[in-house]
Amino acid sequence: MRASRFFISTLKEAPADAEIISHQLMMRAGMIKRLGSGIYTYMPMGLRVIRKVENIVREEMNRAGAIELLMPLVQPAELWQETGRWDKMGPELMRVKDRHGRDFAIQPTSEEVITDVVRSEIKSYKKLPVNFYHIQTKFRDERRPRFGLMRGREFTMKDAYSFDRDVAGMQQSYQVMYDAYVRIFNRFGLQFRAVAADNGAIGGSGSHEFHVIADTGEDALVYCPQSDYAANMEAAEALAPTGVRAAASADLVKTATPGKSKCEDVAALLGLPLAATVKSIVLAVDSEEDDKTATQIWLLLLRGDHELNEVKATKVPGLANFRFASEAEIVDHFGTPPGYLGPVGPRKPVKIVADRTVVAMSDFVCGANEPGFHYTGANWERDIAEPLVADLRNVVAGDPSPDGKGDLAIQRGIEVGHVFQLGTRYSQDMQATYLDETGKPQLMQMGCYGIGVTRILGAAIEQNFDDKGIIWPASIAPxxxxxxxxxxxxxxxxxxxxxxxxxxxxxxxxxxxxxxxxxxxxxxxxxxxxxxxxxxxxxxxxxxxxxxxxxxxxxxxxxxxxxxxxxxxxxxxxxxx
Missing domain, CATH: 3.40.50.800 (Anticodon-binding domain)
Incomplete structure (x- = not known):
């Protein structure tokens, strides 16, 4: 290519709305041009990078035995209604109507469409396993599109879907895709880490995220330097403290803490370490009973220096659909606004769940359910009934690794790929079955595997730049x-x-x-x-x-x-x- 016959359009300064370095540099280098909120034109220089990313992905998917097809961008609502996601997806799913008033979705992903293809085309165990993939435009109506291609509304993704006869087959297909992803990211020339993850709204039984390592990454990655353990923050287990809980050695005393509503301020006032305090988080769960809405209030307890992991909270039986309680609900049940809440004598009965670390504490500080007061010397059994115990918190650096092989460390990453074991999440709803060797119908076991093709560009730049500009790995450079x-x-x-x-x-x-x-x-x-x-x-x-x-x-x-x-x-x- 001769530069005089190519289109090169560089800028000395980045547009004011370019927030992070990858967005700034891609705009300055003439790789993308903003058309609307979260929507970009891929300019010739940027498109060359995208095509190189796609070629590596395509070669490795083909090598792994996946078969390429192309599914439509616009999908009938009926398929999404079969799985219940037409309503569950919320406003991120862009819904449109055709001239006849029929509902359609602009695809954010293609589980429903590929399951419909397979249930109509594959009837016998002899045609399984099979894995289809495509590289296609996606659209998700993000509430706050930002960071250029990192969190845009329109983007390109490679998504693949495997179908197997049984769980063992699904797990084998999953491993083949996992290995293919490792090869893909190695070929990109990027430093990356694969971490165990929560399946989230997509459903299923197990998954791994692939993250490009970058100090500017949005996600916290947890790993053990002494072993192979790695997980994202949502999925990383915080082990229970070892040893026996110390016996109570202090009396329960209501102590004045005027104007001190945060654990940090209370600890400073009392001259105690933050780890001696317990913070209270109030959740609510609504349910329909006799055509009326009933609300159950829950009190979650964490050590003052720990943070709630909301994904873990949804795993507590009964909290799958929780919301944060309103101030009116809090006052009604505890007699005080937030800041002075605690498990000792709430005004109305609540369900109490304590983090593993909290249940191991003694002589701790907690809210006294009275404005301007906290209890010191609080203890389980004597002052508070033993609670339900669960892993509720985010891990912190230095926590013991769940595999017992060292301590945890944390680094930042940018999620660019995700592989899922879906099981029968979609085949059950859409009745995607095959006939086994005995002629009996069986549900297909599914897996799905995504790579954010255009997101790779932003992630690669966040990992590779200096004060002069971008430093592309040779394999994906324009x-x-x-x-x-x-x-x-x-x-x-x-x-x-x-x-x-x-x-x-x-x-x-x-x-x-x-x-x-x-x-x-x-x-x-x-x-x-x-x-x-x-x-x-x-x-x-x-x-x-x-x-x-x-x-x-x-x-x-x-x-x-x-x-x-x-x-x-x-x-x-x-x-x-």
């Missing part, structure tokens, strides 16, 4: 090599050597671009450093007289001199490395 001739339009020697080397690189299969725009060296170098092409070759008259060309990797502090005749071989070796 171009692998850029040739920067000094005076291409003025020097016959420079032009001849540049054209010769350019053709030699193309013949060797190197994805090179020749910058023949006639730009000044400073402007030319700044463009390519911003765009992030990982390898640069400079051809100049002075170097040619000395029998040298200049090579510089995007991360290199200094250039390397290479004889012109050796440059193509040198470049191929660098790309192979």
């Amino acid at each position: 171009f692998e090599v850029v040739l920067c001739p000094m005076g291409y339009d003025r020097s016959e020697a420079v032009k001849a050597e540049t054209d010769r080397l350019y053709q030699e690189l193309l013949d060797a299969g190197v994805d090179a671009i020749l910058d023949d725009r006639g730009e000044r060296p400073g402007a030319m170098f700044a463009d390519w450093e911003l765009i992030g092409v990982p390898h640069r070759i400079v051809i100049g008259e002075r170097g040619l007289k000395d029998g040298k060309l200049e090579y510089q990797g995007r991360r290199d502090a200094e250039a390397t001199s290479v004889p012109p005749a050796d440059m193509a071989v040198f470049m191929k070796a660098r790309l192979a490395a």
Whole structure:
């Protein structure tokens, strides 16, 4: 590719609405152009990156035995109604009507469509297992689209769906896809981590998220440096403290804490460590009884220095559909607004659930259910009945690893892939069955596997950039090599050597671009450093007289001199490395 025949449009400054570095750099490098909130045009430079990501994904999916098809962007509401997701998805699901008033969804994912395809096409165990995938536009009507391609409304995703005869087959298909994902992310050239995750709204029995490691990542990844344990924060188990709970050694005393509604402030006032306090979180669960709404109030207790894990809370029996209680409900049950709540003598009965850490505490501080007062010296059994116990909190660095092989550490990551064991979540609702060897119908066991193709771009940049711009891994860079001739339009020697080397690189299969725009060296170098092409070759008259060309990797502090005749071989070796 010659730059004069390509479209290059760089900016010195990022638009004001570009919030994070990947959004800023993609806009400045001319890779995307904003059309509307969370909707972008992929410009030629950015599209080249997307296509390279897609090609790697496609090659590895094919290698893993998945079969490509293409499902429609617009899907009939009837399929979504079969699984109940037409209502459950909420406003993120973009709903439209055709001219006849029929309801359709603009797909955010394709479980329903692929299950409909398979239930109509596959009737016998002899045709299983099978795995279909496609790379297709998705749309999710995010409430607050932000961060460019990281959280846009329209995006490209690869989603695959496996169908098996039994659980063992599903688990085998899952492992094949997991291994394929590892190869994909290795080929991207990105530092990543696969972590155990919660299935969430998609349903099923088990899953792993694939995260690109980046300090700017939204997600906290929990791992054990001494073992293979890894999970996202939602799924990471906080083990119960070991040993026997200490016996009560202090009296229960109502202590004045005027204006101190936070555990941090109460601990400071009393001269106690924050870990000696207990925080109260009030939840509510609504249910329909005799055409009336009944509400059950729950009190969740965590140590003052810990944070509630809402996903874990939904696992407590009875709390699957919880909401946070209103202030009026809190006052009605505890006699005080939030800030002074506690488990000792609430005004009305509530269900109490204590985190594993809290139930191991003694002589702790908690709210006294009276404005301006807390209890000190609170203890289980003596002052409060033993509660229901559950893992309710986020883990913290230094907690023991659930596998018993060390302590936990935490790093930031950007989720770019997710693999799920769905089981019969969709085949049950849509009656996707096959006939087994005895002629009896059996539900198919499903798995699904997604990669955010366009999100990879943002994640890769968040991991690879400097003050000059993007630093693409060679495998997904818009171009692998850029040739920067000094005076291409003025020097016959420079032009001849540049054209010769350019053709030699193309013949060797190197994805090179020749910058023949006639730009000044400073402007030319700044463009390519911003765009992030990982390898640069400079051809100049002075170097040619000395029998040298200049090579510089995007991360290199200094250039390397290479004889012109050796440059193509040198470049191929660098790309192979």
